[in-house]
Amino acid sequence: MSWTINVTIERHIVARPVTTDRYTVEIEPHRNILDVIEKIWAEQDRTLTFRHGCHHASCGSCAIVANGREVLPCIVHVEDTVKKDGGTLALGPLRNFPVIADLVVDMEPLFAVMEKAGMPIVGPADPLPGQPEDDYNAFENCIECGICMSACPVVATDSEYMGPAGLAAVYQSINHTADASERSRLLDMVDTPSGIWRCHVAYECSELCPSNVDPAGKIMTLRRMATFRRIRRLLGIKEKKEATHGIDTTPVKQ
Amino acid sequence: MSAERLSVVVIGAGSTGAAVAHDLALRGLAVTVVERGAIASGTTGRNHCLLHSGGRYCVKDQESAVECIEENMILREIMPHSLELNDGFFVAVSDSDMDYMRKFLEGCEACEIPYKQLTADEARQQEPYLSENTLAAVAVPDGVFEPQRMCMAFLATAKKNNAVVKPFTEVVGLHVTGGRVHGVRVWDRISLTEYDIDTDLVVNAAGPWAEEISAMANVDVPVVPTPGVMVSMTGRYAHKVINRLNVSSDGDIVVPQRETSIIGTSSWTVDNPDYIEILEDHVQMMYDRGSEMVPILNKVEPRGIFVVARPLIGSASEDEREIARTFQCFDHAQRDNVEGFVTIAGGKTTTARAMGETTADVVCAKLGVDEPCRTKTTRLLSYRAFYRI
Ligand SMILES: Cc1cc2nc3c(=O)[nH]c(=O)nc-3n(C[C@H](O)[C@H](O)[C@H](O)COP(=O)(O)OP(=O)(O)OC[C@H]3O[C@@H](n4cnc5c(N)ncnc54)[C@H](O)[C@@H]3O)c2cc1C
Ligand code: SF4
Numbered sequence: 003m004s005w006t007i008n009v010t011i012e013r014h015i016v017a018r019p020v021t022t023d024r025y026t027v028e029i030e031p032h033r034n035i036l037d038v039i040e041k042i043w044a045e046q047d048r049t050l051t052f053r054h055g056c057h058h059a060s061c062g063s064c065a066i067v068a069n070g071r072e073v074l075p076c077i078v079h080v081e082d083t084v085k086k087d088g089g090t091l092a093l094g095p096l097r098n099f100p101v102i103a104d105l106v107v108d109m110e111p112l113f114a115v116m117e118k119a120g121m122p123i124v125g126p127a128d129p130l131p132g133q134p135e136d137d138y139n140a141f142e143n144c145i146e147c148g149i150c151m152s153a154c155p156v157v158a159t160d161s162e163y164m165g166p167a168g169l170a171a172v173y174q175s176i177n178h179t180a181d182a183s184e185r186s187r188l189l190d191m192v193d194t195p196s197g198i199w200r201c202h203v204a205y206e207c208s209e210l211c212p213s214n215v216d217p218a219g220k221i222m223t224l225r226r227m228a229t230f231r232r233i234r235r236l237l238g239i240k241e242k243k244e245a246t247h248g249i250d251t252t253p254v255k256q
Numbered sequence: 257m258s259a260e261r262l263s264v265v266v267i268g269a270g271s272t273g274a275a276v277a278h279d280l281a282l283r284g285l286a287v288t289v290v291e292r293g294a295i296a297s298g299t300t301g302r303n304h305c306l307l308h309s310g311g312r313y314c315v316k317d318q319e320s321a322v323e324c325i326e327e328n329m330i331l332r333e334i335m336p337h338s339l340e341l342n343d344g345f346f347v348a349v350s351d352s353d354m355d356y357m358r359k360f361l362e363g364c365e366a367c368e369i370p371y372k373q374l375t376a377d378e379a380r381q382q383e384p385y386l387s388e389n390t391l392a393a394v395a396v397p398d399g400v401f402e403p404q405r406m407c408m409a410f411l412a413t414a415k416k417n418n419a420v421v422k423p424f425t426e427v428v429g430l431h432v433t434g435g436r437v438h439g440v441r442v443w444d445r446i447s448l449t450e451y452d453i454d455t456d457l458v459v460n461a462a463g464p465w466a467e468e469i470s471a472m473a474n475v476d477v478p479v480v481p482t483p484g485v486m487v488s489m490t491g492r493y494a495h496k497v498i499n500r501l502n503v504s505s506d507g508d509i510v511v512p513q514r515e516t517s518i519i520g521t522s523s524w525t526v527d528n529p530d531y532i533e534i535l536e537d538h539v540q541m542m543y544d545r546g547s548e549m550v551p552i553l554n555k556v557e558p559r560g561i562f563v564v565a566r567p568l569i570g571s572a573s574e575d576e577r578e579i580a581r582t583f584q585c586f587d588h589a590q591r592d593n594v595e596g597f598v599t600i601a602g603g604k605t606t607t608a609r610a611m612g613e614t615t616a617d618v619v620c621a622k623l624g625v626d627e628p629c630r631t632k633t634t635r636l637l638s639y640r641a642f643y644r645i
Pocket of ligand 2: 151
């Protein structure tokens, strides 16, 4: 049984004031919010702009604000957000990013931070549930969706702050390298007032991250690493070299 | 003739358009890519993310299989850090699967796909979530990509070579004078204004919308939009891609990606690929068939359910599974007496680079540009460079 829902979308159009447009959409409640958006574009309003790619929370490009919360609309059901037949769905672009049009924001600042952090794209895979560690590789969990940056109260007020995604990326980069001087350089990058020490521990990022990255947890770990490093330096203890995984990209061996 | 000043407009920024743009830019042409939505917002972004080894085609469509294994090996070289490379299994869970094994191994031999046979115990030791009914498995070099990021890597590299990439720019008309296409009329979806781009040649890489574009030059291309349903499940239960060791059928593959397992796919035809209704019985079929190989998939929650259309070449009357998965490049001067217009359609994301090469060869021959293809050995930039350049 389909629901009839009322959708409002913030319209950002170059050189025009921001307005809100209203649409009525018939859709099955277990469909996702991205289906609603695509249906509006296909059937009602060709001027609507939005970003999307994979429709399964892997490309990270569809992130928006729906009924006040940052979400990936490709994995959030209509019924979980709208709650009832006849209910309302209010959509707008991510916060803390420059808006290009409607639901489309400029992701360049986030990608620049990820590059600076040396964030790997592929790394050692986590073991399968209940199974021992093995030598496989997988894409990094962070899908660079920007949700944590949009939800973070510090990013909202301090443009110098590196932000949860970037700090979590530095943590991953440190984890992936065995080179002690590189690890130290990466830790230097975030052991600053606008780095790990700027976080207010609001935990919005970890709560809303759709990909289990837990940026806040990683920021806290980085703080411990920085603190231990200071103590080690005070006591004159040498940095420890830790082993990490390599990635074997050769195809099936005969 | 040198490539300087000669310009090409590529319509569509899916894997095909992105690879065509990269190849042409590398040969020195002035390339402009126009895409009506975001990068890879058509078929490419929403596909199954399988870097094919060719195993799925090695019995019935060996031409495609050979293309796949060749391109698979090339992509490992040119985008080495952007692929999940854990190989794939073809698993037998029934007697009829076991009967298919001999044909499959012959197919792998014929197409030069590296493989390794495993007993049921060996297979389940490596992939413990495989069904207890597993009878045997064959390992092949399947992999997993991120289709949108793959397009961005091709396009970032194209931009480095002076290509201009315009997302949210929809082609609304082709300018044709005296039987020659010499420009496109586009609608800028950001400013909601229209303008013209003059060019020496237009490449139509609009995937399942290729027919809509070619109709703007009164040319017909036989592209059949052929959708398939995919279901991404919560949790990863295999490191390898798990294929059914049998003739291709619905729900016969589970692609692990990051922390999910994507079950796919099905096949039917539609007229309009803009918004495709998800068929509930196809979704159920994914759970049922996927869990024949990996039983836990019947017990975990779906995360994303999605559908998208293949741009297969053929006529709507043909059986959609029989339509070849290879690609075709149409020079409309030869075929329809329309100059300056080339369509590339069919194929797969795995073979996008080869599609780019074939198309760029045709385009360069038409424009009299004598530059070799260099994409086999050119390392792509990271997709993260896309916004920076
Ligand atoms: C269900 C399914 C699963 C698949 N799984 C795999 C897989 O696992 N591995 C694999 O290698 N291949 C797979 N494929 C095949 C592969 O996805 C396609 O062959 C490939 O993505 C086609 O790319 P394309 O660039 O030709 O088309 P598209 O990606 O559709 O690109 C065409 C682009 O043109 C744009 N466009 C349309 N009209 C206009 C216009 N008027 N103006 C401007 N732009 C326009 C569209 O927005 C679109 O982005 C799968 C296909 C399907 C359907
Ligand atoms: S950390 Fe999570 S929320 Fe932040 S960009 Fe990465 S995936 Fe998105």
